Amino acid sequence: xxTQQLVDRVRAGKIPAGVYSEASIHELERERLFSRSWQFLxxxxxxxNPGDYVMRRILDDSFIVVRDEDREIRVLLNMCxxxxxxxCRAEAxxxxxxxxxxxxxxxxxxxxxxxxxxxxxxxxxxxxxxKSETTLIAPPHVAVTxxxxxxxxxxxxxxxxxxxxxFGFYLDLYMNHSExxxxxxxxxxxxxxxxxxxxxxxxxxxxxxxxxxxxxxVEIGLFTEPKANRRKEGALYWAGGGGxxxxxxxxxxxxxxxxxxxxxxxxxxxxxxxxxxxxxxMVGEAGFMVSASTIxxxxxxxxxxxxxxxxxxxxxxxxxRLWQPLSATETEVYSWFAVDRNAPQWYKEDSYKAYLMCFGxxxxxxxxxxxxxxxxxxxxxxxxxxxxxxxxxxxxxxDGGTLHEPIGHWPGPGRAxxxxxxYNQRELLQRWAESLDRxxxxxxxxxxxxxxxxxxxxETGR
Amino acid sequence: xxxxxxxxxxxxxxLHYEVTTFLASEAALLDNGExxxxxxxxxxxxxxxMPVRVTKVRDESEVGxxxxxxxxxxxxxxRVLRLSGDHAWTEDPPSRTRRFVTNVRVLEGRSGDELxxxxxxxxxxxxxxxxxxxxxxxxRRDVLRRVDDVWxxxxxxxxxxxxxxxxxxxxxxx
Numbered sequence: 001x002x003t004q005q006l007v008d009r010v011r012a013g014k015i016p017a018g019v020y021s022e023a024s025i026h027e028l029e030r031e032r033l034f035s036r037s038w039q040f041l042x043x044x045x046x047x048x049n050p051g052d053y054v055m056r057r058i059l060d061d062s063f064i065v066v067r068d069e070d071r072e073i074r075v076l077l078n079m080c081x082x083x084x085x086x087x088c089r090a091e092a093x094x095x096x097x098x099x100x101x102x103x104x105x106x107x108x109x110x111x112x113x114x115x116x117x118x119x120x121x122x123x124x125x126x127x128x129x130x131k132s133e134t135t136l137i138a139p140p141h142v143a144v145t146x147x148x149x150x151x152x153x154x155x156x157x158x159x160x161x162x163x164x165x166x167f168g169f170y171l172d173l174y175m176n177h178s179e180x181x182x183x184x185x186x187x188x189x190x191x192x193x194x195x196x197x198x199x200x201x202x203x204x205x206x207x208x209x210x211x212x213x214x215x216x217x218v219e220i221g222l223f224t225e226p227k228a229n230r231r232k233e234g235a236l237y238w239a240g241g242g243g244x245x246x247x248x249x250x251x252x253x254x255x256x257x258x259x260x261x262x263x264x265x266x267x268x269x270x271x272x273x274x275x276x277x278x279x280x281x282m283v284g285e286a287g288f289m290v291s292a293s294t295i296x297x298x299x300x301x302x303x304x305x306x307x308x309x310x311x312x313x314x315x316x317x318x319x320x321r322l323w324q325p326l327s328a329t330e331t332e333v334y335s336w337f338a339v340d341r342n343a344p345q346w347y348k349e350d351s352y353k354a355y356l357m358c359f360g361x362x363x364x365x366x367x368x369x370x371x372x373x374x375x376x377x378x379x380x381x382x383x384x385x386x387x388x389x390x391x392x393x394x395x396x397x398x399d400g401g402t403l404h405e406p407i408g409h410w411p412g413p414g415r416a417x418x419x420x421x422x423y424n425q426r427e428l429l430q431r432w433a434e435s436l437d438r439x440x441x442x443x444x445x446x447x448x449x450x451x452x453x454x455x456x457x458x459e460t461g462r
Numbered sequence: 463x464x465x466x467x468x469x470x471x472x473x474x475x476x477l478h479y480e481v482t483t484f485l486a487s488e489a490a491l492l493d494n495g496e497x498x499x500x501x502x503x504x505x506x507x508x509x510x511x512m513p514v515r516v517t518k519v520r521d522e523s524e525v526g527x528x529x530x531x532x533x534x535x536x537x538x539x540x541r542v543l544r545l546s547g548d549h550a551w552t553e554d555p556p557s558r559t560r561r562f563v564t565n566v567r568v569l570e571g572r573s574g575d576e577l578x579x580x581x582x583x584x585x586x587x588x589x590x591x592x593x594x595x596x597x598x599x600x601x602r603r604d605v606l607r608r609v610d611d612v613w614x615x616x617x618x619x620x621x622x623x624x625x626x627x628x629x630x631x632x633x634x635x636x
Contacts, residue, residue: 091517186528188514190627216549220540309536357537361530362632364544370630371552
């Protein structure tokens with residue numbers, strides 16, 4: 001597929017269905033998109049103590065995300081410098097050192113090589129092989145923002161703050177609820193026979209599917225009101241590196257709206273201290289609360305508020321998930337539950353329950369989503385169907401503009417529209433197509449982009 | 463009753479028979495999509511839990527605070543209501559499932575009305591036409607309670623054998 005043509009088609013809201021299953025497209029994504037984008041690895045609350053680690057991937061690259069003995073967060077390529085064996089094979093745990101099971105090369109949790117059997121006999125000691133200068137490899141960039149640990153494989157990557165741009169404003173609404181940050185549970189991990197982009201697009205802006213795909217969840221009384229209208233009256237925003245959907249809340253008062261979706265008073269008090277006047281204006285005066293969203297390319301968030309017991313008031317939950325592609329047609333989903341570390345215990349438990357009922361491997365929303373996405377992926381493989389241009393023109397005007405005017409006086413960064421529209425899906429896919437149309441300078445494998453292990457220094461954007 | 467010699471004792475065989483019959487009937491209800499009837503087997507204080515299994519080095523705990531299921535009677539009822547309605551798209555057309563329940567062991571419960579039943583479960587799940595079949599393998603540790611002279615499920619702890627599930631969702635019960 002000609003990538004310049006792809007950019008043009010996507011810009012016009014015409015999506016060749018084959019982009020959801022063609023191996024050649026996925027090869028381009030690996031080479032030109034995932035090699036350059038910031039990728040989420042872990043939340044710092046997953047590794048609270050020195051030595052705590054989790055093992056995560058960026059596509060096929062395996063990384064150890066570890067807190068060293070000086071409490072610095074390190075991201076280390078999980079590959080012995082000798083013969084390439086994984087030095088860590090557990091998904092999570094606590095270790096001061098990682099020892100390769102093959103020849104026992106041993107690395108401190110800073111990445112420094114400290115054990116090399118028969119160093120003198122086999123290598124002639126330090127003059128023969130510089131053990132003291134050998135570390136596990138670190139990705140070119142690591143950054144932590146709002147407790148979320150990201151890495152980029154691109155030596156020329158912009159900072160995480162630049163990459164997020166205006167989306168940081170909205171990210172705070174999910175992840176900045178008190179001075180001590182969030183804590184997470186998870187992830188749940190499962191594999192779906194679906195292209196990764198479909199979920200990313202859906203979370204970025206598809207409020208249009210909610211009334212139909214998720215009608216069953218409304219019918220069983222999980223919510224206090226019909227979802228369809230609140231969804232249609234919601235705003236769709238895109239700012240910087242991401243975009244999302246919102247629900248319209250019933251009042252123009254911040255405290256009342258926060259209580260309406262189930263935040264207890266003490267949490268609202270803390271949130272008051274954390275959010276800017278504009279952020280509070282978004283939820284108060286303007287009356288929009290974030291729901292689903294996506295940070296380009298493949299990290300999505302969701303915020304919703306079901307009932308967790310009969311006749312009770314609703315309780316909100318926050319979750320984020322990574323759509324980790326395994327191939328053009330398979331995605332591993334990692335889904336976390338997140339909650340304010342300072343929230344009362346009863347709230348943490350109810351909110352967790354709300355999450356499990358709605359999203360994740362058993363979530364009642366998610367179940368129906370995945371069925372749709374699996375079907376799209378499977379159908380798009382056809383000789384005929386792969387050529388079909390799927391329609392993502394909703395909200396486009398006849399003259400190439402938009403059907404409706406953007407919201408005036410929108411309190412947040414970026415642009416926003418009320419009502420249904422595929423503005424964000426087009427935005428996301430446009431970025432995607434532009435990435436594919438941008439060849440890398442030289443061969444990926446020939447670059448010296450990686451660096452020696454060093455701590456994640458760039459604590460940013462609180 | 464966990465003592466292998468006790469299998470011959472009077473009452474143990476009958477009890478084992480009752481438990482295997484209960485588990486087989488329960489599996490049949492789920493395989494036949496009779497969710498409301500399945501829900502009727504639960505006590506109102508049911509706890510139905512399936513922790514996420516995490517790959518750990520030997521001697522470190524394999525569970526890390528996240529679950530696939532952590533259900534009570536309310537949430538199970540909602541799930542059953544949904545599957546019994548007309549708009550749970552993911553199960554319409556329904557999956558064809560077959561639950562193989564084996565290795566049943568009956569242990570003493572905390573009171574005379576209760577017993578503990580361990581069993582192995584293998585679920586075969588086929589969706590639509592050419593999709594590859596999906597499997598879920600697990601052990602279940604159940605507490606059965608005798609209520610009005612029939613056995614009910616009061617607690618189920620599911621130990622799944624995969625850290626990364628290879629089934630598209632848990633729109634099925636285990």
